[in-house]
Amino acid sequence: MYSVARALQFAGLLVTGIAFFDGVLGGNVRRELVLLALGGAIFVFGRWLQTRR
Numbered sequence: 001m002y003s004v005a006r007a008l009q010f011a012g013l014l015v016t017g018i019a020f021f022d023g024v025l026g027g028n029v030r031r032e033l034v035l036l037a038l039g040g041a042i043f044v045f046g047r048w049l050q051t052r053r
Contacts, residue, residue: 005050012043 016039023032 008046
């Protein structure tokens with residue numbers, strides 16, 4: 001379960017990074033905020049799984 005949690009955290013970080021570059025280069029602020037929220041939620045879910053034991 002630990003490796004799944006870490007993979008989810010990594011995926012969340014990837015999504016937030018993609019959202020940042022999409023917002024800066026593409027100029028679509030709404031999509032950037034949606035992707036940032038999605039990436040943050042994925043990361044927090046992975047963190048919750050990691051600490052759950």
